[in-house]
Amino acid sequence: MLKYKSTIPFGVIGLGRFGFALAETLADMGKDVLVLDSNEDKINQIQDKVGNALVTPHLDKATLKEAGIQNCETVIVCIGEQIEISILTTLNVIELGVPRVISKAISAEHGKILKKIGAEVVYPERDRAIRLANSLTSSRTLDYIELSSKFAISEVKIPEQFDGKTIIDADLRKKFNLNIIAIVKDGEIFVDIDPDIILKENDTIVILGKKENINRFEKTLLNL
The missing domain is CATH 3.40.50.720 (NAD(P)-binding Rossmann-like Domain)
Structure with missing residues (x-):
């Protein structure tokens, strides 16, 4: 029973x-x-x-x-x-x-x-393969979760070129049509995103958007 x-x-x-x-x-x-x-x-x-x-x-x-x-x-x-x-x-x-x-x-x-x-x-096996492939092909991608055939969430480490910039300065929504849904700074997670938060190198941002836009953003980071 x-x-x-x-x-x-x-x-x-x-x-x-x-x-x-x-x-x-x-x-x-x-x-x-x-x-x-x-x-x-x-x-x-x-x-x-x-x-x-x-x-x-x-x-x-x-x-x-x-x-x-x-x-x-x-x-x-x-x-x-x-x-x-x-x-x-x-x-x-x-x-x-x-x-x-x-x-x-x-x-x-x-x-x-x-x-x-x-x-x-x-699809556990496929999802693990996708996450591994994304982490292998981008040194900045820490994790990647496919939500559907179009959308995904990616965890990305901030490069040196973004150091000192605010969320507004980075402007990922306008440039890449991506939303920042969380930031990890010094081991602390922030989910209430203040646009004036200053990013530091090796901070982690969690972004949500279309897979093609995430890929475009990550390719940009590789070329910085």
Whole structure:
């Protein structure tokens, strides 16, 4: 039986490397997580961390309901390699009325089907590859997160040429159509962006915009 109250913030189905790391991280952040997997050894490894981890040999609708997955606000289906099971499990979770369902996909075709049945889709392997490629090709790019086919967030280290300039002077919105959504200065994060903040070399800015504009900005930094 579940120890949880009627509403559970997160449910994670499938304890592969992605699912295990996700459940563990959510638990470390103090979030209540319900974890389901068919492998008893994996459940035993994580049950002390998440509080509610259940062995579920099958992922049909009746089993999921008995486990209490319908009580979750967000469910992440982390079954990528077994595409048929991934799709059917996602559909069952959606039909049980979970407000937000996110599913791991391993191909564009897999993701397309998951979207059609109503799930949000993540591509862990592709996203890691994109982030690595961007960090390898720009010495100033610290991290890169693709939000969609058009938009991304990039974490960029400020070069010497920007030292002493204010946000207004840099004027990334006008020059590159990019928005600064956070600044890291001396280890402190600022999210209320004052246009008069003075940038220093090696400060970090987090920018949001179209991927083509981010690429254009990063190429400019390489040529400074």
